[in-house]
Amino acid sequence: xxxxxxxxxxxxxIEARLRNAIQMHSGVKIAEAVGLSSAQITRWQYDNxxxxxMARLLDFIGYDSPNQDLVITNISVDEIRKLIDMLEHLRxxxxxxxxxxxxxxxxxxxxx
Numbered sequence: 001x002x003x004x005x006x007x008x009x010x011x012x013x014i015e016a017r018l019r020n021a022i023q024m025h026s027g028v029k030i031a032e033a034v035g036l037s038s039a040q041i042t043r044w045q046y047d048n049x050x051x052x053x054m055a056r057l058l059d060f061i062g063y064d065s066p067n068q069d070l071v072i073t074n075i076s077v078d079e080i081r082k083l084i085d086m087l088e089h090l091r092x093x094x095x096x097x098x099x100x101x102x103x104x105x106x107x108x109x110x111x112x
């Protein structure tokens with residue numbers, strides 16, 4: 001009897017990581033780094049596009065996503081909560097503040 005070893009497919013996880021990385025760094029910056037137009041980066045993300053195919057390739061060649069599990073011992077619940085709050089700031093991309101210019105011409109108050 002022949003036995004076949006199968007491994008769990010990570011295609012969706014790899015694809016999600018690639019898409020998230022593109023969103024975090026912005027398609028425009030990635031296009032500049034790769035030497036393509038930002039429209040091409042957008043087309044990569046379509047269904048059955050380059051991102052999906054690249055995820056299948058990376059899964060096939062055995063690319064492993066880094067293990068994102070964390071084991072914490074001998075620490076209080078409050079300290080864990082604080083640590084998670086701090087790590088959330090690293091995980092989520094920073095939002096840029098708008099560059100609104102304020103000068104006297106923009107601020108008008110009328111009191112009657």
